[in-house]
Amino acid sequence: MTRIAVVLGATGLVGRALxxxxxxxEAWDEVRVLVRRPLKLQHxxxxxxxxxxxQLGQYKEQFTGASAVFCCLGTTIKKAGSQAQFxxxxxxxxxAAAELARTCGVKQFLAxxxxxxxxxxxxFYSRTKGKVEEGLMASGFEGLHLFRPSLLxxxxxxxxxxxxxASVLMKALDFAMIGKAAKYRAIPGATVARAMMNIALxxxxxxxxxxxxxxxxxxxx
Numbered sequence: 335m336t337r338i339a340v341v342l343g344a345t346g347l348v349g350r351a352l353x354x355x356x357x358x359x360e361a362w363d364e365v366r367v368l369v370r371r372p373l374k375l376q377h378x379x380x381x382x383x384x385x386x387x388x389q390l391g392q393y394k395e396q397f398t399g400a401s402a403v404f405c406c407l408g409t410t411i412k413k414a415g416s417q418a419q420f421x422x423x424x425x426x427x428x429x430a431a432a433e434l435a436r437t438c439g440v441k442q443f444l445a446x447x448x449x450x451x452x453x454x455x456x457x458f459y460s461r462t463k464g465k466v467e468e469g470l471m472a473s474g475f476e477g478l479h480l481f482r483p484s485l486l487x488x489x490x491x492x493x494x495x496x497x498x499x500a501s502v503l504m505k506a507l508d509f510a511m512i513g514k515a516a517k518y519r520a521i522p523g524a525t526v527a528r529a530m531m532n533i534a535l536x537x538x539x540x541x542x543x544x545x546x547x548x549x550x551x552x553x554x555x
Contacts, residue, residue, distance in 0.1 A: 338364045339534070340396060340403045340440075342431055345369055347488045348446055349406035352527035353380075361535055366396055387423075390430050394438065402442035402534045403435045406527075417458060424462050429469045441476040442537065444530050449482045449518075449546050467543075477539050481526055484546040488523035521550060529553035 339356050343349040344367035356365045357377045366381045367373060373382060385393050397403065405428050414420040432443055445466070450457070453464035467480055529544065529552035544552065 335401075336364070336399075337362045337401045338366065338399050340400045340435075341365065341367045341406065342404065342428070343406035343408065343446075344373055345371065346406050346408060347486055347523035348526045348530075349404075351488070351524040352404055352406060352530055355524075355527055355531050359531060359535075366400070368393065368396060387427050390427070390434065394434050397431075397435045397438040397440055400435070400438065400440050402444060403431065403440050404530055404534070405431060405443065405445040407431075408446065411459075421462055425466050425469070428466050429473075432470055432473045432475075436473050436475065442479070442534055443470065443473070443475045443477070444479040444534055445470060445481065446526060446530075447480045447482050447543075449484050451480075451482055471541055477537065478541045479530070479533050479538075480541075480543045481530060481549055482543060482545055483521045483526050483549055484518050485520040486523045486526065487520050519546065519550065521546060521553075525550060525553035527553070 339362050341349055341353050341356070344353045350373070353365060353367055353373070353375065356362045357379050363379065364381060365379050366383060368383050368385050370385065370387065372384070383393060383396055407423060407427050409420060409423045411417060411420045414423060428445060435443055447467055448460065448463045450460045451463035451467055452460055453468050455461040455464055470478055470480065526549055529549045532552055533544070
């Protein structure tokens, strides 16, 4: 069986690590990345498609034949410029991609969500992530896998001061994150990426939500 992966958000922290894992894993025959700008990666299995996210429907053929779609899209309100623009990227794009994937017969969809995601949350960020989850659950994939990591660790291309400060603190306190506190441990983006690939290879059916502590285990950190 030919395994083809489609990665959305391959320039981000989790997305780039995931792309590299997929390329290095012999079980995958082709890795398609839909990006706004070049990744600067070279690999015989890599197919890079520069797209306009506002015209996503024009790239429907890139989902055809895919075994799994990995959605690692995400931004910040500061970078987006407004809550409306943030929703466009973190809510609109993933759901539009999911619709295309379903119409192309993709069976597995895996997405990075967030700890605390809930459509009923008072927190705008958590509420948006919850809406994404609800939308994806309604899409009807044979296998839907939602990953809810805590604070992500790793070097980003963009500078996020708040996250950098928080990551330093979380690393310093990691030794104390035991028992009930374990679920709040900061997690390397590479661990989330590895967990996503491992789950995709298992091809489990149904809707599954992976909490932060479970991702640590599946991703091997």
